[in-house]
Amino acid sequence: MNAFRHLLKAAGGHPPVGTWIMSASPLLAEATGHAGFDWGVIDMEHAPLDLMEVVQLLQAVAATKMVPIVRVPWNEAVIVKRVLDAGAATVMFPFVQDAAEAARAVAATRYPPEGVRGMAGMSRANRYGTVPNFFATANKQVGVILQLETVQSVKKLEAIAAVDGVDALFIGPADLSASMGHVGQTTHPAVMDLMAQAVQRCKAIGKPVGTIGGDPESVAQYRAAGFDYVAVGSDLGLFMQGARSAIAALRTPGGDHVHSVSSGTRGY
Secondary structure, rough: OHHHHHHHHHHOOOOOEEEOOOOOOOOHHHHHHOOOOOEEOOOOOOOOOHHHHHHHHHHHHHOOOOOEEEEOOOOOOHHHHHHOOOOOOOEHHOOOOOOOHHHHHHOOOOOOOOHHHHHHOOOOOOOOOOOHHHOHHHHHHHHHHHHOOOHHHHHHHHHHHOOOOOOEEEEHHHHHHOOOOOOOOOHHHHHHHHHHHHHHHOOOOHOOOEEEEEEHHHHHHHHHHHOOEEEEEEEHHHHHHHHHHHHOEEEOOOOOEEEOOOOOOOOO
């Protein structure tokens, strides 16, 4: 079974917690995986990642328990094909607006006759040609997550979710709030209310739905609302939060350093 689908099925009422991987650093991605996150999104949409960097990040997290998801920059079959050949097992598609776009996304992840994915005899996905019966089983092993990020797409939630091959939905609060006229206000009451309605509609049709919050407090609200899987921030965001907190603690109210810090490597 696809690892992300298994993660959701095995959750037992405890929403798996993930984060975004936006750094191109395999070391940071690996450390993030070992930190205890259940899943992580390698983000090609908003992070400056190329395909080889995605491969390196997938390799980095392979030895951790974090299930990797690759968010492609757009719903485009050639991009999806290359990401899958690179070894992605679950793909997240941004900004899906209707059932037709959902069907196009699923088709990009499937070999014919179910889809349009091009066949490569040797790729990282099939362990360079060593996986027996790879092409006969690959379609069932790929996970598909679709992002609903506008009022229009949320209105069409049931039709999008009904497309065969859609494993889960994901509500993007930043773009959704912008589409509602509340730019940057992801916890605006109207935004939170619409997201809560989306959760209940997903539960009514049995489709898992997730979202992301910028801090543990907002994520706790999403979990209480019934989201099936949740993410908090990103590797870069968590790093910056820790770095800024540390430097703030070492400064006096007047802005002076509590003590000077050597630029050398003594003690390391």
